[in-house]
Amino acid sequence: MAEKIPSETIDLIERLMEGTLDDAGHARLMELIDKNPALLGRIAGHLDISSTLHLAARQEEDFASRTASHVIRIAEEGEFAFARRVKRRVARGRMVKGLAAAAVLTLAGFHFFYNPAPRGERVALLLRMNHDNQVISSKPIYSGTVIEETSGLVRLDFKNGAVAAVEGPMKLKVVSGMAIELESGRMNGWCPDTAHGFKVHTKSAVLTDLGTSFGITTTQDGKSEFMVLDGLVEVEKGDEKIRLEEGAAIKSSMDQAMRAVAFDPSAFTKTWPFSNGILTTRGAVIPAPPDTAEKLALLENDKHILVIPERRGIPFDHEIQAEITEPGTLPGDISGEVRTLSPVSGKRLSSFLIRYNPVGVISEEHFLCFEGEVTFDRPVLAISCLNGPLAHGDPVFSTARWPDPLRGIELSQRLNPPDSVTLSPDRRTVKLIFYAGASTDDVRVILEDSANGG
Known part of the structure; x- marks a missing residue:
């Protein structure tokens, strides 16, 4: 036995x-x-x-x-x-x-242990995902911690609000609350105001955040690629310093000068949603592909409802209009009455558009049914579902102008049942049923961030 x-x-x-x-x-x-x-x-x-x-x-x-x-x-x-x-x-x-x-x-997740090195300051929390896109473990991380994995996906949530999602094979060292040594792996980082100056050291260059969302791919031999999805970074290699803006990318290596390359964020398909707080999607709902904010806002897709990140770490200093402010279903136990949420000092918010936007122009009589859901890592504060509340929130959350006046969902349709949106009891999962035709169907989901914007 x-x-x-x-x-x-x-x-x-x-x-x-x-x-x-x-x-x-x-x-x-x-x-x-x-x-x-x-x-x-x-x-x-x-x-x-x-x-x-x-x-x-x-x-x-x-x-x-x-x-x-x-x-x-x-x-x-x-x-x-x-x-x-x-x-x-x-x-x-x-x-x-x-x-x-x-x-x-x-x-x-069980054998994801760390070398029992002397502990420094506690600087972050590590979340680990499994192949089913579920967070399966969490662990406090101290300065000096070395993380090495042959596969998988992890995320470091720093106390200062910085977020780093890394895909294996990876090896990295958490130097402090403001610095990582990334020896190998693919990483998406995001830094709020409280973490500006955050550094990522690779073997061939050092990236310094200046207020941004960025991506890094690096290998054991020192070859690294840096790109900016939003904001600005500075990359330094010896005496070379290059500032990268949104939509730009460069490569570095041990024996060559840094050089510009084509901006292609497609390799960050797994890390980018996780760094933004999208844990799982099911059915017809999928994360938007990684890209710059302006491009994301105008994406078209005939086959899926896209979850599109908007702004993040926004101070809650403006009123919010929304139909859904509690768990339930619209239409159903939620009436559709527009509610106004007053600002809360010290609280920060982020938002996502969940949108079906067909490619080109299609017949008004052509309808498709899309059903799916998305689960976030933070609680949902409110969901704006109709044109008025969506337009009201644009100045605060939108990353681009939306030219089509036909927005939101349809609560009454001539040829189909109404669209519906459900917020789960734990306020983290949003389920959608869209009967989509020629116009755009979309809602804005507003999440509660921590006070430091993380």
């Missing part, structure tokens, strides 16, 4: 999955694994099963209730240590919560 996982280890893993494991608990868990390396394989196997259970639970709403009796029976057979733990959860009425907690930590 395989060696059982000690009760202490199970307790630590459960606390880790529930997000209640403190620094001392992390250290103890790593100590136990260091003393018994074979334990890691056993844990990984159990967590792989947990990941499978979680996926099934997502796909079948009654999964937990149908599975509980089977898990209890397995536990009584005495063959599966974790099953006994699950049985105790069932007895306490926590089966659903237990299955949901499995999403916090899966096989891919």
Whole structure:
């Protein structure tokens, strides 16, 4: 019979999955694994099963209730240590919560440990995504931390508001709250006013943020490419200094001078949405491809509803008009009455357009049904759905003029059911059904940022 996982280890893993494991608990868990390396394989196997259970639970709403009796029976057979733990959860009425907690930590995320180097100042929080685009773990990051991964996607949320999403294979060192050494990887960064001057060191050059959204790709041999999606950066290599504006890109290497290259942000398809706060999309809803703000605002697509980032870290010092300010569905339990939200001192906001904009001009009698949803990493404050509230918010949030007066959604249509927008109870997921024709269908989703703009 395989060696059982000690009760202490199970307790630590459960606390880790529930997000209640403190620094001392992390250290103890790593100590136990260091003393018994074979334990890691056993844990990984159990967590792989947990990941499978979680996926099934997502796909079948009654999964937990149908599975509980089977898990209890397995536990009584005495063959599966974790099953006994699950049985105790069932007895306490926590089966659903237990299955949901499995999403916090899966096989891919568990062995994402860091070298036990001396800790400096706590400067950031690291979020890790799995292949299903779910955040599966989070961990405080201290200055001096080295992160090395062969694949996957992580995001560093700095205390000063800076955000860095990195795609593996990657190796980087968090030097401080204002600097990263990126040895290899593909990274999207964004910095609010509170993080201007943030630096990213590569082997061949150093990027300094001057208020922007930027992308960096670098490899172990020192070849790097820098580009600006919004704002301004400065790139320095020895005595060379080049300022890059929105829509510009340069390359650097160990043995050549920096040179301008074509601006092509398509390689940042995974990191760019994550850096902007888009966690998952489903159905006909997809993130807009990475590009400059002006181009994004005018994108056309016949097959999808695009989630388009607008402005970020905007002080909440203007009134907001919106039809949706609470969880629910419009039309349905939300009437469609326009509500006005008053400014809140110290709060910052960001916004996204969720838009279907067909290519060219199509017949007014030609309608298609698009259905999907998007989940954000921050709570939704409000959703503007009709032309009036959308136009009211343009001076604050829009990145380009929108020439078409036919905006928003249709709550009454002659040939089709009404469009609908639903805000989930946790205020993070927006579900849409658009019956789209010749005109644009769009809503503006306004999110609550932290006070420093992150």
